Every structure is written in C-alpha cells, then in structure tokens.
Amino acid sequence: MNARQSSILSCLLLLISSCEEKMDLDLHKAAARVVIDAQLSDASLVQRIRVSRSVGFNDLVNNSGVKDATVSVKDNENRIYPFQYEKDGYYIHRSFKPVAGRTYALNVTVQKQQYSSSCQMPGYVAVDSTGISEKSLTGKTYFFATLTFKDPAKISNYYIYTLSINNGPFRFADAQSDQFNDGLKVTHYISDLETDLSQGDEVIVRRYCVDEKAYRYWNEYQNNNVSNAAPGNPRSNISNNALGYFSVASLKEYKLKIGR
Structure with a gap:
C-alpha cells in the first residue's frame, strides 16, 4: 500500500468508530519452496488448489506450477476428496461443496515430501445492508463499499474481503476481526488497495467468513504492505x-454500483 492509501486508512480510523484495525514473496536469494494456495468455499461445487514452487526474484514469473503432486482433502466424517491435476499447477475437484461446522484436513505430497493443514469451516455471518459510502479526506473524495451486520x-x-472493479480480477482488499466490536x-468499509473507486464503477465484493489461521495470514500480509519495510512472507498455516x-x-458476493 502506498503512502496515500496509508493516510486514508489512518483518517478512517478517526472518522469511523466501527472500523478495526498479490502475495509478495521475498525470493531474492531464497531456495525454491513449495507454495500452496488453497482457498475453498461453499460458493460452488468446483474447488481449486494450486501447487507451485517459488523461483528466483528476477525470473519472468514468481512461481512455477507443479504437475506431479498428490492433493486431497478429508473431512471429519472420513470423506476423502481427491483433487485431479488440470494445468498450470491447478488441482480440481468438481463435486465438493464444504459444509459449515466440519473440519477439513489438507494433504499434499510433492516428491515424497508431505504438506498438511487443517481448518474448521465457520458459518456465515449474515449482512443486514450494503451500500456505498462517500468520504472526503485530505481534500479529495473517496468511495467505499459498505456492509453492515x-x-x-x-x-x-x-x-x-476481495474486490472486483468493472468485471476485473478479484484482488485481496481487507482482513478484519471482531476483536474490538x-x-x-x-x-x-471496503476499497481496492491499488485503484480508487469512481463514479459509475460497478464493484463485486466477495466476503469470506474464515477461521483465525486464515485471518492471521491475510492480516499479516496487509500489515506488511502498509509498513515501509520490504514485504515478507506471511506465516503459512x-x-x-x-x-x-x-x-x-x-x-457470499455483493454487487454494487457507485452513483447512477
């Protein structure tokens, strides 16, 4: 996040009492490591997990897909969901819809090395209303998607929260907890970290209710990007x-339009 965005967030903390407090990897000299991006949800029957390896900082891409991994997820009722490789490091299961309250265990094997994690899926916290908030900060007007609950x-x-502007790609926008409320x-209040929202923009907000470990990962990511220090790797779970x-x-997704 640049200095302007940091200033905006600082002002919001003073103005909004209900506010709380592209993964950049430090790979200049780091040895290659396995990277697993596994964000599953109940929005679809199709689940995707990407397995890749980190590569050198100056290479054309910052990771390369692994195609010979074994990937599966098991729930606490002993159902096993094997994922099949498709392309570019993506492993797919096309008939798996997670259920809130169940615990899921991830197992990935890459060249005889095993990687694992577990997560209990939270229930969804319903949103009462959505809208667009307009704030004047440091002499300029900014727009925010709002969700009240x-x-x-x-x-x-x-x-x-992730955000898509005018049918663009979804990007991470914010991580929040109820520690103080x-x-x-x-x-x-949700905005894009890189692009100001403008009159006429159509935005889609994806709101994930996650467990503490996923929140900790993304909160550390956003804190690293707010600071002036070189961003590091968030602690993986x-x-x-x-x-x-x-x-x-x-x-759940929420579609909003700014202005008329």
Missing part, C-alpha cells in the same frame, strides 16, 4: 515450511 456475541469472527452492529495458506470459508 450484527456481529455474533461471544464468538470470535474473522472476515476476508464483538456482539455489536458493525459496518465494514501449512506444515513442512511451505508458503501459502489453507482455508475453508463461507462466502
């Missing part, structure tokens, strides 16, 4: 020194 009391809740009515993360989330 009642946070469940005495339950730790964690939220990840447990049980309260909450409004989350996958074993054996892998990069990346495993999450099974409840998900």
Whole structure:
C-alpha cells in the first residue's frame, strides 16, 4: 500500500468508530519452496488448489506450477476428496461443496515430501445492508463499499474481503476481526488497495467468513504492505515450511454500483 492509501486508512480510523484495525514473496536469494494456495468455499461445487514452487526474484514469473503432486482433502466424517491435476499447477475437484461446522484436513505430497493443514469451516455471518459510502479526506473524495451486520456475541469472527472493479480480477482488499466490536452492529468499509473507486464503477465484493489461521495470514500480509519495510512472507498455516495458506470459508458476493 502506498503512502496515500496509508493516510486514508489512518483518517478512517478517526472518522469511523466501527472500523478495526498479490502475495509478495521475498525470493531474492531464497531456495525454491513449495507454495500452496488453497482457498475453498461453499460458493460452488468446483474447488481449486494450486501447487507451485517459488523461483528466483528476477525470473519472468514468481512461481512455477507443479504437475506431479498428490492433493486431497478429508473431512471429519472420513470423506476423502481427491483433487485431479488440470494445468498450470491447478488441482480440481468438481463435486465438493464444504459444509459449515466440519473440519477439513489438507494433504499434499510433492516428491515424497508431505504438506498438511487443517481448518474448521465457520458459518456465515449474515449482512443486514450494503451500500456505498462517500468520504472526503485530505481534500479529495473517496468511495467505499459498505456492509453492515450484527456481529455474533461471544464468538470470535474473522472476515476476508476481495474486490472486483468493472468485471476485473478479484484482488485481496481487507482482513478484519471482531476483536474490538464483538456482539455489536458493525459496518465494514471496503476499497481496492491499488485503484480508487469512481463514479459509475460497478464493484463485486466477495466476503469470506474464515477461521483465525486464515485471518492471521491475510492480516499479516496487509500489515506488511502498509509498513515501509520490504514485504515478507506471511506465516503459512501449512506444515513442512511451505508458503501459502489453507482455508475453508463461507462466502457470499455483493454487487454494487457507485452513483447512477
């Protein structure tokens, strides 16, 4: 995040009482490591997991797909979901819809090395209303997608947001928890980290209810990018020194338009 965006967020913390507090890898001299991107959700029957290896910083791509891995997910009722390789490191299961409350275990084998993680899928916290908020900060107008809801009391809740502008790709936008507003009515203000929202823009917000480990990963990622230090790798929740993360989330999309 650049200095302008950091300033915007600082101002919002003062103005909005309900606010809370592309993965960049430090690969200049690092040895190649397995990278696992496993974001599963209940939005579809089709689940995708990407397995790759980190490569040199100055190479044309920052990772290369692994095509000879063994990938599966097992739930706490002993159902096993094997994933089949398709292309570019992506492994697919086409008839798997996770269920809130169940625990899922990821197992990946790459050249006899095993990588594992587990996640209990949270239920979805319903949104009461959505909208667009307009804020004047440092003499300029900024727009934010807003989602207002009642946070469940005495339950730790964690939220990840991604954003698409005008049918563009979805990018990580924000990670939030209920650490300071447990049980309260909450409004989350969502904007793109790289592009200001403008009049006429159509935006799609994806809201993931995730477990604490997935939240910790993305919160560390966003904190690294706010700071002036060179961004490092967020701490993975996958074993054996892998990069990346495993999450099974409840998900819903919200479509909004700015202005008329």
